[in-house]
Amino acid sequence: MIERNDLCWCGSGKKYKKCHLFEDLKKNASKKLVPKKNRLIKTGLEIEKMRKAGAFNGELLDYIRPFVKAGVSTEYLDTLVHQYTIKHGHTPACLGYHGYPKSACISRNNIVCHGIPSPDEFLEDGDIVNVDLTTIVDGYYADSSETFMIGGVSEKARQLVDITAQALIRGIDAVKPGVPLQAVAEAIEPFVKSKGCSVVQQYTGHGIGKTFHEHFSVFHHIEPDSESIILEPGMTFTVEPMINLGHYAVITDRKDGWTVRTRDGSLSAQFEHTILVTESGAEILTLTPMQRELNVRLKVGDTLYK
Secondary structure, three states: OOOOOOEOOOOOOOEHHHOOHHHHHHHOOHHHOOOOOOOOOOOHHHHHHHHHHHHHHHHHHHHHHHHOOOOOEHHHHHHHHHHHHHHOOOEEOOOOHHHOOOOOEEEEOOEEEOOOOOOOOEOOOOOEEEEEEEEEEOOEEEEEEEEEEOOOOOHHHHHHHHHHHHHHHHHHHOOOOOOEOOHHHHHHHHHHHHOOOEEOOOOOEEEOOOOOOOOOEEOOOOOOOOOOOEOOOOOEEEEOOEEEOOOOOEEEOOOOOOOEEEOOOOOEEEOEEEEEEOOOOEEEOOOOHHHHHOOOOOOOOOOOOO
């Protein structure tokens, strides 16, 4: 089981003892904790299963895309995600995960992550909204998200979304066998800072496979104390920078225990893919059918998300 000095299961990048340890003890949830160690290198069979999970997760994101528009409740989007996933014989990974009550995380405007869908929350013209989906397919997890712009968004909001999409692409482009995992952060943070924005530090990417959050965290900011992991073919993890228009500091809602907002009320955006380290670079496992059909190769400056 996870130990006090291991990284927390939530992906915050903090040690477990400084994050969810006491909360989990209170809930008597030790049976839900992730194993201490997960093999970092996937076998050929595991990679094929990860590809299937990623393909469905991408399909799910394209499915929900036309429904993400003004006037729609976030609860309605969550219902569609849940029904589509179950209909295809798969499992919404978020539902029930450490008590999370919904099948998707939907985060509007100044909500950084873990926004809980609600029948009382409706998308409005000018919003930016992140839809974060994680699916279990035949025992393997895939995780991806996209920030959508609803109607006539402000120029600052549009720029933030563009910067965040480019940050994701830069992070993925930095992935190559033989380089340190820290290369992802080194590709993202200086670029984001040069645009006058900030990288959220409290939440990170993570290893992924047979469990939602595997052994290591993927920092998007340069963290001197991060683990010295050297990338090897067969590793799978998420790259998911959360970028704030203002300061990187965030706060978690005390009532629901999940919703994370920017401390200064500024806008926040996020994009995410699950990737596989290959012999030559990175394979994006969660590309959507739309992306594959267009034969789009993600690269710095790509306009895919605009």
